[in-house]
Amino acid sequence: MPANPITFLKSRAECDAVLATLALKLRTYQHRDYNATFADETDELRTASTATRLAKAAAAVERYTQDLADPDLTKTEWTRIKQALITATAQRDRLELAVTDDTGADAYLADVDDDLLDGQVAILLAAQKAVTDHRATLAA
Numbered sequence: 001m002p003a004n005p006i007t008f009l010k011s012r013a014e015c016d017a018v019l020a021t022l023a024l025k026l027r028t029y030q031h032r033d034y035n036a037t038f039a040d041e042t043d044e045l046r047t048a049s050t051a052t053r054l055a056k057a058a059a060a061v062e063r064y065t066q067d068l069a070d071p072d073l074t075k076t077e078w079t080r081i082k083q084a085l086i087t088a089t090a091q092r093d094r095l096e097l098a099v100t101d102d103t104g105a106d107a108y109l110a111d112v113d114d115d116l117l118d119g120q121v122a123i124l125l126a127a128q129k130a131v132t133d134h135r136a137t138l139a140a
Contacts, residue, residue, distance in 0.1 A: 004127060006134045015135035019128060026124040033117045050098050057092035064088055 009015050064085035068078065
């Protein structure tokens with residue numbers, strides 16, 4: 001016996017009610033799919049932006065470190081550069097903490113969630129087709 005026996009539906013009215021419900025469920029899962037895609041795109045942009053900012057901060061740390069090695073710096077210049085180095089180092093360290101890769105369990109579960117959404121949409125589309133086809137066989 002199939003998981004969803006279409007023979008439960010005895011009239012076009014029942015088919016219409018089921019199709020309306022399936023359409024709502026389909027829109028819900030398509031909306032979730034869209035939101036998941038949007039979240040992935042946002043994460044990719046944020047990761048790229050953070051990586052760019054991290055590279056700039058690391059370059060600033062390197063530059064300030066080299067500048068501090070200049071033996072001809074005045075006490076005022078040395079203090080200004082040292083403060084800039086401390087700030088750049090703190091920024092680099094904060095950005096390093098922000099850069100994370102989805103690996104391991106989190107990445108696996110995110111893929112499972114994506115597969116679940118894709119599977120729900122496919123199931124709902126197949127159910128809509130089956131009900132539509134069955135409806136056509138019923139008397140008006």
